[in-house]
Amino acid sequence: xxxxxxxxxxxxxxxxxxxxxxxxxxxxxxxxxxxxxxxxxxxxxxxxxxxxxxxxxxxxxxxxxxxxxxxxxxxxxxxxxxxxxxxxxxxxxxxxxxxxxxxxxxxxxxxxxxxxxxxxxxxxxxxxxxxxxxxxxxxxxxxxxxxxxxxxxxxxxxxxxxxxxxxxxxxxxxxxxxxxxxxxxxxxxxxxxxxxxxxxxxxxxxxxxxxxxxxxxxxxxxxxxxxxxxxxxxxxxxxxxxxxxxxxxxxxxxxx
Amino acid sequence: xxxxxxxxxxxxxxxxxxxxxxxxxxxxxxxxxxxxxxxxxxxxxxxxxxxxxxxxxxxxxxxxxxxxxxxxxxxxxxxxxxxxxxxxxxxxxxxxxxxxxxxxxxxxxxxxxxxxxxxxxxxxxxxxxxxxxxxxxxxxxxxxxxxxxxxxxxxxxxxxxxxxxxxxxxxxxxxxxxxxxxxxxxxxxxxxxxxxxxxxxxxxxxxxxxxxxxxxxxxxxxxxxxxxxxxxxxxxxxxxxxxxxxxxxxxxxxxxxxxxxxxxxxxx
Numbered sequence: 001x002x003x004x005x006x007x008x009x010x011x012x013x014x015x016x017x018x019x020x021x022x023x024x025x026x027x028x029x030x031x032x033x034x035x036x037x038x039x040x041x042x043x044x045x046x047x048x049x050x051x052x053x054x055x056x057x058x059x060x061x062x063x064x065x066x067x068x069x070x071x072x073x074x075x076x077x078x079x080x081x082x083x084x085x086x087x088x089x090x091x092x093x094x095x096x097x098x099x100x101x102x103x104x105x106x107x108x109x110x111x112x113x114x115x116x117x118x119x120x121x122x123x124x125x126x127x128x129x130x131x132x133x134x135x136x137x138x139x140x141x142x143x144x145x146x147x148x149x150x151x152x153x154x155x156x157x158x159x160x161x162x163x164x165x166x167x168x169x170x171x172x173x174x175x176x177x178x179x180x181x182x183x184x185x186x187x188x189x190x191x192x193x194x195x196x197x198x199x200x201x202x203x204x205x206x207x208x209x210x211x212x213x214x215x216x217x218x219x220x221x222x223x224x225x226x227x228x229x230x231x232x233x234x235x236x237x238x239x240x241x242x243x244x245x246x247x248x249x250x251x252x253x254x255x256x
Numbered sequence: 257x258x259x260x261x262x263x264x265x266x267x268x269x270x271x272x273x274x275x276x277x278x279x280x281x282x283x284x285x286x287x288x289x290x291x292x293x294x295x296x297x298x299x300x301x302x303x304x305x306x307x308x309x310x311x312x313x314x315x316x317x318x319x320x321x322x323x324x325x326x327x328x329x330x331x332x333x334x335x336x337x338x339x340x341x342x343x344x345x346x347x348x349x350x351x352x353x354x355x356x357x358x359x360x361x362x363x364x365x366x367x368x369x370x371x372x373x374x375x376x377x378x379x380x381x382x383x384x385x386x387x388x389x390x391x392x393x394x395x396x397x398x399x400x401x402x403x404x405x406x407x408x409x410x411x412x413x414x415x416x417x418x419x420x421x422x423x424x425x426x427x428x429x430x431x432x433x434x435x436x437x438x439x440x441x442x443x444x445x446x447x448x449x450x451x452x453x454x455x456x457x458x459x460x461x462x463x464x465x466x467x468x469x470x471x472x473x474x475x476x477x478x479x480x481x482x483x484x485x486x487x488x489x490x491x492x493x494x495x496x497x498x499x500x501x502x503x504x505x506x507x508x509x510x511x512x513x514x515x516x517x518x519x520x521x522x523x524x
Binding site: 168 | 367370371374375376390392393471472475476477480481489490492493494
């Protein structure tokens with residue numbers, strides 16, 4: 001299933017059949033769930049998982065959630081380096097796959113959120129950007145995320161799919177840094193996640209046509225070395241439960 | 257060597273606790289270096305080091321770090337002299353502001369530069385409106401980011417030298433009829449030369465390793481703004497062998513310069 005979904009992400013949109021999330025169906029009774037769980041969380045999920053942790057702790061008063069926030073590739077390296085993580089919530093399937101093939105996962109990854117890309121421009125749109133084709137304009141200041149960073153790899157897929165030879169002025173290290181430069185009006189245009197546009201007051205979004213957009217899937221799984229597997233499983237189940245999915249949707253993401 | 261033997265009579269064995277703690281202290285710096293060496297793909301090294309990304313970054317790094325050091329020399333020495341010799345209101349404040357980049361996270365400095373010198377910035381805005389010239393995303397942006405972060409090292413080193421200088425020599429030259437500029441050039445400058453050289457090396461080394469302010473202010477584009485540290489960061493995601501190879505270049509350049517100049521200028 002993992003490879004199937006990774007392939008689908010590469011092929012842009014189009015689903016790869018129905019997914020079964022067997023890890024999310026049963027929630028243990030609250031009496032058994034106590035102790036701490038460290039959730040390795042992709043940086044783009046910062047706000048939504050903060051809310052998630054609070055709601056989980058309210059549901060299971062004996063449990064305590066600690067979030068370790070970083071870029072997905074950094075989290076991957078930390079897990080492979082032996083960090084005592086209970087849950088891994090990644091912003092892309094590739095990093096989850098690497099952790100899986102190293103035998104570090106305790107459960108099959110389940111997709112819990114979806115996102116897509118949007119063109120972001122400063123609120124006043126000084127470059128008069130209307131579509132992806134404008135990214136080829138050498139007179140505009142154009143930024144995307146660097147190669148190897150999920151948002152950078154996805155942006156390149158979108159550009160390739162739409163046949164646009166972008167005239168790039170900067171490859172930013174992460175999506176927040178890119179967004180800051182667009183908000184500051186120093187870049188005329190960039191490609192970021194739809195959720196970033198929704199959460200930023202200083203930028204306006206321009207939709208990318210479905211045919212060339214990517215569907216970014218966020219997988220979650222427990223880890224084999226989880227110090228407290230019961231709480232880790234309960235957290236993953238909570239994220240996939242209707243209550244958890246409401247929090248995901250409220251954060252601007254697409255639900256599982 | 258001769259002075260060594262002369263001092264030996266009064267020297268005892270160093271205290272064991274100093275040896276243990278001192279060696280531990282040195283290990284903090286040596287161990288990461290060994291980690292880097294152990295991961296180095298030695299057989300691929302020649303190929304990695306002659307790749308376009310490395311050569312582009314090396315060229316940009318050398319140009320921008322040397323340019324930043326030159327600017328620091330031209331602007332930093334007069335600034336250090338003013339701070340050392342002239343009483344003016346707000347001197348303590350200026351002194352603190354000048355050294356701020358040494359303690360500030362470089363990313364913060366880069367963001368501040370962007371808000372000040374970007375095309376919508378406080379100073380960059382009017383410049384852009386009149387001339388159409390944009391600093392960020394160009395090598396000028398890299399040089400400014402490097403100067404901002406590295407120049408304080410020159411200023412504090414040279415300022416200390418000015419303060420510690422025995423002013424009677426300058427006074428003597430002046431009474432003999434030398435103009436102030438001649439005194440500065442012929443008396444002051446030669447006397448502070450060791451500190452100036454040390455400060456220049458520190459400034460250059462800091463500029464060479466600059467990452468945060470450059471990435472935030474100047475962006476990251478191969479061949480235009482991507483210096484060696486930025487190339488390391490980008491390669492760490494995509495090609496770890498290249499990242500380690502570039503790191504090694506940085507380590508070797510820096511070590512050669514620091515070993516060569518440190519003994520010569522600072523520990524005399």
